Amino acid sequence: MKKLLIVISLLALTVTQNACNQEYLNPSAASEQQVINSPDGLVTLVNGLQYRYTFGRTGVIYNAVAASGLATRELRVLNAGNTDELFMEQGFQSVQGSNAVIRNLWTSAQLTRATADIVLANADRVVADPGLRSGIVAYASIFKALSLGTTAQFFQQAPVTTGTNAPFVSREQLLRSAIQQLETAATLAGTTPPSAAFLGRVPTGIDIPNTIQALIARYALFVGDYDKAIAAAGRVNLTVRSSFAFDDNTRNPVFESAFSNVNVFAPTNANLGLTGALVPDAADRRITFYTRTGATATQNLGTGFYTANGAPIPVYLPGEMLLIRAEAYARKNDLVNAVTELNKVLTKTPAQDAWGVGASLAAYAGSQTAADVLTQIYRNRQIELAFQGFRLEDSRRFARPGPDTTPQANAERTRNFLPYPFTERDNNTSTPPTDPN
Numbered sequence: 001m002k003k004l005l006i007v008i009s010l011l012a013l014t015v016t017q018n019a020c021n022q023e024y025l026n027p028s029a030a031s032e033q034q035v036i037n038s039p040d041g042l043v044t045l046v047n048g049l050q051y052r053y054t055f056g057r058t059g060v061i062y063n064a065v066a067a068s069g070l071a072t073r074e075l076r077v078l079n080a081g082n083t084d085e086l087f088m089e090q091g092f093q094s095v096q097g098s099n100a101v102i103r104n105l106w107t108s109a110q111l112t113r114a115t116a117d118i119v120l121a122n123a124d125r126v127v128a129d130p131g132l133r134s135g136i137v138a139y140a141s142i143f144k145a146l147s148l149g150t151t152a153q154f155f156q157q158a159p160v161t162t163g164t165n166a167p168f169v170s171r172e173q174l175l176r177s178a179i180q181q182l183e184t185a186a187t188l189a190g191t192t193p194p195s196a197a198f199l200g201r202v203p204t205g206i207d208i209p210n211t212i213q214a215l216i217a218r219y220a221l222f223v224g225d226y227d228k229a230i231a232a233a234g235r236v237n238l239t240v241r242s243s244f245a246f247d248d249n250t251r252n253p254v255f256e257s258a259f260s261n262v263n264v265f266a267p268t269n270a271n272l273g274l275t276g277a278l279v280p281d282a283a284d285r286r287i288t289f290y291t292r293t294g295a296t297a298t299q300n301l302g303t304g305f306y307t308a309n310g311a312p313i314p315v316y317l318p319g320e321m322l323l324i325r326a327e328a329y330a331r332k333n334d335l336v337n338a339v340t341e342l343n344k345v346l347t348k349t350p351a352q353d354a355w356g357v358g359a360s361l362a363a364y365a366g367s368q369t370a371a372d373v374l375t376q377i378y379r380n381r382q383i384e385l386a387f388q389g390f391r392l393e394d395s396r397r398f399a400r401p402g403p404d405t406t407p408q409a410n411a412e413r414t415r416n417f418l419p420y421p422f423t424e425r426d427n428n429t430s431t432p433p434t435d436p437n
Contacts (some may be wrong), residue, residue: 036122039129042136043201045119049143050203053112054244054253054313060112061244061313062253063105064150064389066265071095072391072413073273074382075265078300082264089265091414092403097422097435105154106421109147114162116144120181131195134188138208139198141185142215145178146315149219152178153393156417156436165430175223179216186212205245205312210236214316217324222393226328233321233328241354243312252313254387255306267291267301272386278379285350285360290386304387305355318354319345319384327377330370338373339364345380357384374398403437 035041053060069075070088077086084100095102119140127133151158152171159166160177169177186209194208217233220226246252258264270291271279280287290304305313326341343363350358359380366372378398382391395413396402405411419435 036118037126039127039132039136042119042123042126043132043198045115046136046139047202049112049116049119049140050206050244051250052108052115053143053146054246055108055250056253057257058104058108059253060105060108060147060150061389062257063101063108064154065254065387066101066258067105067154067418068389068392069387070101070265071415071418072395073268074387074391075273076268077265079263085265091411092408095415095419097419097425099419099421102418103421103423105418106151106158106424109151110159110162113144113147113151113160116140116147117162120144129195129197130192132198134192135194135198135202135208138185138189138194138212139202139206141181142206142208142211145182145215145219148174148178148181149215149222150389152219152222153389154418155420157432159428159430165428167430168432172223175219178219179223179225179228182212182216182219186216203245205241205243206315207240207242210240211242211315214242214321217321218316221324221328222397224331226332229328230325233324236316236318236321238318238321239354241312242315244315245312247310251309252306252311254313255308255311259300259302259306262298262300267387270301272382274379274382277375278382280379280383281359281361283361284383285358286383286386289350289357290383302387306387314355314388317357317385317388319348319357319380323377323381323384327374327381330373330377333370335368335370335373338377339368342373342377342380345384359383 035045056062066075066085067088070077070085071091075089077089080086087094087096087099088101119136123133123136123140127136148160152174155171157168157170158174160169160174161167189209189212213232213235217229217236220229220232258266267273267290270287272287272290274280291301292299292303295301305311322341322344326338326345329335329341330338346359346361347363348358349360350356352358364373364376366376378394378400381394392413392415396416400412401410402413402416403411408414415437417436420431425431
């Protein structure tokens with residue numbers, strides 16, 4: 001990752017886009033033509049995708065975790081001096097397009113997607129070696145899909161292309177575009193696996209074939225294509241890890257900015273902000289994985305995957321794949337299979353999980369109605385996937401109490417979608433005139 005930081009600093013992502021409609025070139029870096037007409041240049045751009053997506057307090061990961069957690073009471077602000085995070089926690093009309101969390105989430109996702117598009121548009125023309133080309137296309141496809149899919153989790157609409165006044169499309173189209181790109185990459189990588197030469201030139205951690213299927217499953221679930229979600233999740237090897245890698249130079253962004261201190265945000269409580277029937281079982285071993293027992297005033301309650309500068313962050317978890325299948329079956333009213341998949345999560349021990357996430361609980365013994373099974377699936381998503389940026393999407397999809405709830409104190413989420421950032425509104429006339437609530 002040190003090499004990655006140096007390379008990106010030199011190139012300054014020469015083809016980076018701002019507000020989806022303006023191009024800025026660094027005169028001290030390689031020109032755009034030099035980069036896109038060279039296999040080495042495209043590999044460098046591919047490396048830059050992970051850097052852009054994950055880097056620090058401006059990257060997608062930190063801001064997705066912050067926005068989702070603060071808007072759903074999963075997280076709480078520790079120091080009111082962090083005004084943008086504080087306004088996210090207050091929610092409702094306190095969240096405006098000037099908010100830095102929103103701006104950084106949007107901008108980093110759009111920049112990552114735009115750079116991936118440049119790589120994908122030039123890979124066939126520039127790269128002759130089949131294994132190198134397969135790796136470049138697959139890797140760029142993963143980050144394009146992550147950018148589109150994450151944007152769709154937080155915004156009702158967004159551009160799917162780059163250009164002057166790029167048109168906005170629905171979140172459904174964003175998700176379907178992500179799935180289509182991943183399926184194209186899956187076919188290519190299945191026919192011609194990425195070469196060792198390519199894999200040796202990108203950060204370690206991401207398992208390409210399993211990540212492609214996991215993301216297809218995730219976004220197919222979000223868009224309501226349940227058969228596709230079940231099939232793709234079933235193709236993921238749950239014993240294989242896939243992760244974003246970090247070190248002391250390119251640091252785990254949530255640990256560096258939040259969980260390493262008591263200044264920004266922390267879990268709301270040891271129940272992960274869940275209340276009522278959603279409160280975790282006292283014997284659930286996932287709680288001690290995600291929260292620090294016996295935390296003192298000088299410690300952040302949060303742990304999980306944010307424990308050190310070099311701690312890897314999973315791209316997906318085995319439990320996510322099981323819960324995707326459980327939910328998809330439940331929504332198809334196949335409750336037998338839904339409970340079977342749910343039980344795999346409930347009874348899984350830490351030793352049986354590739355990442356050490358295990359509840360070690362008894363199998364589900366509750367009502368066999370779709371509503372009750374879905375509630376338990378939702379409950380387990382909030383525990384199994386804590387602090388990973390999914391709770392806002394989940395809360396909305398499961399029709400949990402939202403911002404229109406009376407009284408507002410009973411709302412489990414304070415927004416349905418985030419407002420469009422002013423940086424986009426000021427530079428793109430296609431931005432919808434009204435923000436969703």
